[in-house]
Amino acid sequence: QQQHAWQTPARAVGGDRESEAVYAAVVETYGCLLAAADELLAKRADRADRAGAERAAAAFDALKRAVARADDELFHQCFYAWLLRSAGDGDERAAREDELLAMRTPFLEAFLRRTSVDLLCRFYVRNGRLQSAAVLLARLAEERNADGLELRIERLARARGCLVQAAGAQSDAALGLHVAEKLEVARLQLRVRERLRAAVAQRRSDGGPRDDDATAGSTTADDSVGGRRQQRAAELAAAARELDTALFTVSDLYNRFCQAVSALR
DSSP, rough: OOTTTTOOOSSSOOOOOOEEEEEEEHHHHHHHHHHHHHHHHHHHTTTTTTHHHHHHHHHHHHHHHHHHOOOHHHHHHHHHHHHTTTOTHHHHHHHHHHHHHHOOTTTTHHHHOOOOOOHHHHHHHHTTHHHHHHHHHHHHHSSSSSOOHHHHHHHOOOOOOOOOOOOGGGOOOHHHHHHHHHHHHHHHHHHHHHHHHHHHHHHHHOOOOOOGGGTOOOOOHHHOOOOOHHHHHHHHHHHHHHHTTSSSOOOHHHHSSHHHHHHHH
């Protein structure tokens, strides 16, 4: 029998033998069900046996309906995780994600909150919860992390699109204004970052050493000039990298990156 990643040693809260036995039986049952689901997916993908693939597809659809009716939250979480984990890449992955998001269960949102904010956003949009999607996208865009500025701008643009589509009671003027302002400043931030990168490239093309040679010492006048050029290039490169880590205010852009901002005037 296939061993699934979610399976853990049979040990229940409290540690008594009866509870552990029950837990072990539950885990074994889950394993059998998911092993059967594995077989159905394999047969569904068998292009050589079209009739068998159609029967497997119908059986798998019936299985998903049975899962949707079940009130066992733990099994729901295991089934969702298995459904994503059993997918490959590319189109197969996208199709499996759509299959998951199409399920109508009271446990799916909680699972997505813990596992994939991108899928959670798609879940909100798919179910017409456009303001929830916009709030999530805006929050992701404003988090300080390594996501990169382009992705932040993309998320803000998607958030704005969701709010534009929202109508009536879903409309939130304050949130719409906040997202629009953040998006406008983020685009200015992108221009500042590109200006900084261009300045770094210019200094390197002038013959200065690379950032990783910044600590090299020099004694001649020419070396001293090159060292200062190198130091400045390293500072500009660091500033450009920092602009990828978070969204800044207009005041931050002018006060902390004023040289590049001035160049835009």
